[in-house]
Amino acid sequence: MKRRSPAWWLLTIPGLLAGCVSRNNMSALDPQGPVGKTQLNLIYLSTAIMAFVVIVVAVIYIYVVTRYRERPGDEKKGIPEQISGSKKLEILWTVIPVILLVILAVPTITTTFRLEERPDPAETIRVNVTGYQYWWAFKYPDLRVTTANEVHIPTGKKVEFNMTSQDVVHAFWVPSLGGKLDLNPGRNTRLVLQADRPGVYEGKCTELCGASHALMNFRVIAHRPADFDRWVASRQKPDSTAKTAEAREGKRLVGQNCIGCHAVRGAGFQVEGTTAPELTGFSQRTRVAGIMENNRKNVTDWLKNPQGLKPGNRMPAFDHLSEKQLRAIVKYLEDLK
Amino acid sequence: MRENWLWSWITTVDHKRIGILYLIGGGFFFAVAGLEALLIRIQLMFPDNSFIVGDTFNQLFTMHGTTMLFLVALPILFGFMNFVVPLQIGARDVAFPFLNNLGFWLYISGGLLLNLSWLFGGAPDAGWTNYATLALNDYSPGPGVNYYVLGLQIAGLGTLMSAINFITTIVNMRAPGMSYLRLPMFTWTTFVTSALIMFAFPPLTAGLFMMMFDRIFGANFFTTTGGGNVTVWQHIFWIFGHPEVYILILPAFGVFSDVISTFSRKRLFGYHSMVFAVVLIGFLGFMVWLHHMFTVGLGPVANSIFAISTMAIAVPTGIKIFNWLFTMWGGRIRFTTAMLYAAGFIVSFVMGGVTGVMLGVVPADLQFHDTYFVVAHFHYVIIGGTVFGIMTGFYYWWPKMFGTVLNEKLGKWNFWLFFFGFHLTFFPQHFLGLNGMPRRVYTFEANKGLETGNLVSTIGTFLMTIALLILLYNVAKSIRKGEPASGDPWDGRSLEWAVSSPPPAYNFAQTPRVRGLDAWWLEKVQGDGKLKPAEPLGPIHMPSPSYLPFIMAVGFFISGFGFVFHSWQVGALGLVVVFVTMYIRSFEEDHGFHIQPDELKPQGVES
Ligand code: HEM
Numbered sequence: 005m006k007r008r009s010p011a012w013w014l015l016t017i018p019g020l021l022a023g024c025v026s027r028n029n030m031s032a033l034d035p036q037g038p039v040g041k042t043q044l045n046l047i048y049l050s051t052a053i054m055a056f057v058v059i060v061v062a063v064i065y066i067y068v069v070t071r072y073r074e075r076p077g078d079e080k081k082g083i084p085e086q087i088s089g090s091k092k093l094e095i096l097w098t099v100i101p102v103i104l105l106v107i108l109a110v111p112t113i114t115t116t117f118r119l120e121e122r123p124d125p126a127e128t129i130r131v132n133v134t135g136y137q138y139w140w141a142f143k144y145p146d147l148r149v150t151t152a153n154e155v156h157i158p159t160g161k162k163v164e165f166n167m168t169s170q171d172v173v174h175a176f177w178v179p180s181l182g183g184k185l186d187l188n189p190g191r192n193t194r195l196v197l198q199a200d201r202p203g204v205y206e207g208k209c210t211e212l213c214g215a216s217h218a219l220m221n222f223r224v225i226a227h228r229p230a231d232f233d234r235w236v237a238s239r240q241k242p243d244s245t246a247k248t249a250e251a252r253e254g255k256r257l258v259g260q261n262c263i264g265c266h267a268v269r270g271a272g273f274q275v276e277g278t279t280a281p282e283l284t285g286f287s288q289r290t291r292v293a294g295i296m297e298n299n300r301k302n303v304t305d306w307l308k309n310p311q312g313l314k315p316g317n318r319m320p321a322f323d324h325l326s327e328k329q330l331r332a333i334v335k336y337l338e339d340l341k
Numbered sequence: 342m343r344e345n346w347l348w349s350w351i352t353t354v355d356h357k358r359i360g361i362l363y364l365i366g367g368g369f370f371f372a373v374a375g376l377e378a379l380l381i382r383i384q385l386m387f388p389d390n391s392f393i394v395g396d397t398f399n400q401l402f403t404m405h406g407t408t409m410l411f412l413v414a415l416p417i418l419f420g421f422m423n424f425v426v427p428l429q430i431g432a433r434d435v436a437f438p439f440l441n442n443l444g445f446w447l448y449i450s451g452g453l454l455l456n457l458s459w460l461f462g463g464a465p466d467a468g469w470t471n472y473a474t475l476a477l478n479d480y481s482p483g484p485g486v487n488y489y490v491l492g493l494q495i496a497g498l499g500t501l502m503s504a505i506n507f508i509t510t511i512v513n514m515r516a517p518g519m520s521y522l523r524l525p526m527f528t529w530t531t532f533v534t535s536a537l538i539m540f541a542f543p544p545l546t547a548g549l550f551m552m553m554f555d556r557i558f559g560a561n562f563f564t565t566t567g568g569g570n571v572t573v574w575q576h577i578f579w580i581f582g583h584p585e586v587y588i589l590i591l592p593a594f595g596v597f598s599d600v601i602s603t604f605s606r607k608r609l610f611g612y613h614s615m616v617f618a619v620v621l622i623g624f625l626g627f628m629v630w631l632h633h634m635f636t637v638g639l640g641p642v643a644n645s646i647f648a649i650s651t652m653a654i655a656v657p658t659g660i661k662i663f664n665w666l667f668t669m670w671g672g673r674i675r676f677t678t679a680m681l682y683a684a685g686f687i688v689s690f691v692m693g694g695v696t697g698v699m700l701g702v703v704p705a706d707l708q709f710h711d712t713y714f715v716v717a718h719f720h721y722v723i724i725g726g727t728v729f730g731i732m733t734g735f736y737y738w739w740p741k742m743f744g745t746v747l748n749e750k751l752g753k754w755n756f757w758l759f760f761f762g763f764h765l766t767f768f769p770q771h772f773l774g775l776n777g778m779p780r781r782v783y784t785f786e787a788n789k790g791l792e793t794g795n796l797v798s799t800i801g802t803f804l805m806t807i808a809l810l811i812l813l814y815n816v817a818k819s820i821r822k823g824e825p826a827s828g829d830p831w832d833g834r835s836l837e838w839a840v841s842s843p844p845p846a847y848n849f850a851q852t853p854r855v856r857g858l859d860a861w862w863l864e865k866v867q868g869d870g871k872l873k874p875a876e877p878l879g880p881i882h883m884p885s886p887s888y889l890p891f892i893m894a895v896g897f898f899i900s901g902f903g904f905v906f907h908s909w910q911v912g913a914l915g916l917v918v919v920f921v922t923m924y925i926r927s928f929e930e931d932h933g934f935h936i937q938p939d940e941l942k943p944q945g946v947e948s
């Protein structure tokens with residue numbers, strides 16, 4: 005077994021008791037990439053130093069309150085000596101914290117600079133991230149691929165997220181990969197992350213952005229490089245044909261109802277909406293609207309009542325469509341590969 | 342004016358009565374904001390709960406945070422400052438009694454305006470930080486945020502006035518012999534806090550004005566599509582917002598210093614370094630605002646500078662903690678409820694302080710920021726510091742203010758339930774944050790390891806609620822049939838304990854002469870247990886009560902309400918009321934009245 009620092013135990017044991025850390029794919033305590041690991045090491049270092057401070061204070065404190073509490077009969081001893089202070093002690097507890105803080109400040113500063121270094125463009129995957137109330141658009145400028153609410157990345161490679169917002173301030177956070185950064189309207193920010201192992205990592209918006217801020221979720225799906233390349237190839241040639249008569253009816257309805265806001269590339273629609281998540285390849289998505297399992301029932305529920313599921317979002321309800329029409333739409337969505 | 346009970350309280354210019362009014366106002370808003378907290382925690386008790394969702398939830402935490410910070414914590418502290426500071430420095434009143442009353446009514450006026458949003462048009466919902474662009478018309482239509490902007494504007498005016506008043510009082514009205522380095526710590530912290538308010542509130546006012554112009558008059562300070570910049574709001578807000586938390590904690594430090602030395606029966610250890618630390622903390626408080634913005638993407642240079650300045654604050658804070666410990670060292674500690682709260686503060690606050698340093702570690706903060714880790718941290722310092730300070734002050738000064746002692750048995754129940762409830766509520770939140778729970782979310786998913794922590798946290802909230810109900814019962818009981826308190830029930834050290842409980846309207850029949858630090862204690866151990874007068878007994882000048890501040894505050898209220906709903910007529914009408922009262926005040930000739938020495942005789946004062 006690996007040797008763990010005391011700080012690791014201090015943070016992880018209660019964390020384990022409070023639920024679990026290792027099975028949870030959204031924990032900063034269980035990082036899956038170098039950025040998250042570096043940050044966790046700093047968390048451990050600072051926890052260790054701070055735990056030391058807490059322990060010193062606690063020891064003196066416990067001694068003082070037990071030793072000097074008034075007991076019956078103490079009145080006879082008269083009043084305690086009135087001391088004004090002690091230069092030596094006061095200097096001592098000024099200097100020691102300064103030393104501790106320097107120990108903490110040095111790695112803080114060096115890491116701060118290191119994490120903001122720009123990676124070698126030839127070695128990185130670039131992804132443009134745009135935040136919308138309450139969904140995420142992901143574009144790969146070099147690969148000509150667009151997705152929404154789920155971003156796929158290769159393992160072992162640096163990914164540079166260039167981020168901005170279309171409306172209010174949002175923040176991009178994938179706890180298992182690394183710390184967060186804001187998406188500001190009218191400005192760009194850059195965050196570099198990397199995943200070491202394939203897996204699905206939960207991401208969240210962490211800057212209050214309106215009624216459904218709590219539901220502005222996304223997923224980072226990390227693949228082995230070869231799998232990633234296959235994914236890219238499949239996304240570059242999306243299959244948007246309707247396979248059955250019902251799906252063809254669905255496609256017609258999508259053209260009538262959805263395409264003003266959403267885009268389905270490769271289906272021959274005249275317009276391609278950009279104010280809502282891409283629906284191209286929708287059947288490959290693991291979730292609906294970032295919040296529910298992608299299955300027939302949830303998609304239908306979403307179409308009927310998006311406000312109920314994600315308050316304040318900008319999609320209208322399609323409850324005026326018949327069950328049959330909804331089924332057709334869902335069938336078509338299932339054909340989007 | 343009519344001599345009616347209610348009217349006499351509305352028009353009072355007695356700093357002690359105004360102090361009590363602040364406690365009542367703050368207590369009322371505490372109940373409101375506490376209820377909001379309870380509702381938030383009930384919603385978060387279980388995963389995927391649907392009790393309060395979406396915008397209503399956002400309104401709840403926005404109003405909870407805004408109310409707690411602006412209408413509860415600071416006003417209650419103002420209550421203590423008003424009551425205690427003039428007594429501690431041997432003064433008969435504050436420097437500007439009229440302004441004091443006005444400050445209070447502006448606070449009530451702004452506070453009520455803010456809370457009326459629940460009833461008319463919807464509460465603000467953009468968080469207590471009210472970030473643009475979310476807070477602008479495009480994304481927060483409706484009057485909600487207008488209430489925030491105007492309510493805080495009015496209440497903030499009152500705060501600024503009170504700060505000016507305290508500064509002037511402490512500079513000008515100290516009794517002979519009360520040099521700066523003989524001021525009790527609570528007076529010192531009041532002084533520094535007031536200075537912080539003088540520098541921190543004007544940026545807030547400016548920011549709120551810009552926000553008001555963006556929202557109501559269509560300006561483009563923060564509207565990106567019109568060339569505005571959202572980061573500017575963040576800077577302005579935190580240039581106010583960070584000092585604000587020191588404004589909340591420093592007076593609490595003062596309370597603890599007085600209480601710990603009183604109940605340890607010892608002089609405060611390292612008084613001079615305590616004063617130095619308070620001033621230094623006040624200064625550094627202005628140098629660290631950017632640590633709230635590490636995730637904005639301002640670059641490693643800015644982030645590093647602010648990381649260092651943030652960590653630096655730990656040094657003076659540490660000095661204070663050790664000084665308190667060494668005040669108790671060698672003393673004879675009486676664990677009254679007030680002292681229990683002070684002792685409970687030390688452990689709780691140290692835990693909040695160390696997580697504060699951890700937040701200053703920029704790369705780590707990128708993980709902590711805007712998660713429950715931060716919610717845990719700031720409640721550890723605000724409750725573990727400010728609220729514990731308020732409780733300490735409450736139990737400590739209650740006899741002085743009301744002439745009765747609070748029941749100690751109920752007090753201990755109150756303390757222990759509150760203490761455990763508090764740690765139960767907020768300790769698990771550190772781990773919720775690290776395990777991926779952002780703040781300001783109304784729901785969390787099952788099976789992500791967040792259930793237990795949230796459940797425990799909500800249970801803790803219930804314990805705190807029970808504790809506060811016990812406090813309420815204790816207060817009611819003490820008012821109805823409390824044990825009468827002497828002038829000096831705790832064997833106190835500073836001057837407020839030298840007068841009767843409650844003190845007479847004029848505080849000191851004769852201004853006292855101060856002969857050293859812990860002036861009253863000194864007279865007890867070195868003198869004959871009586872204050873030495875610095876002047877012969879003579880007529881005492883007193884200010885007259887005035888109804889004008891109240892009317893002026895009503896004018897502000899009407900005006901604010903008008904502007905919330907874009908009604909220029911109503912807005913202007915309110916301002917007319919304000920200006921008319923100002924005009925009347927400018928030409929009023931009222932020099933107050935005098936209490937004659939022979940009126941004092943029957944009350945046992947001898948010349
Ligand atoms: C009675 C005990 C309290 C409980 C149970 C409590 C609970 C909470 C909860 C659950 C939140 C929402 C966290 C989130 O952002 O998701 C919150 C936010 C907040 N609380 Fe408290 N709180 C309490 C007392 C206080 C006090 C005494 C203060 C200050 C004097 C305070 C200041 C704040 C602030 C400033 C916020 C942030 C609001 C925002 O995000 O806009 N709380 N509290």
Ligand SMILES: [Cu+2]
Nearest residue numbers: 174209213220
């Ligand atoms: Cu968001």
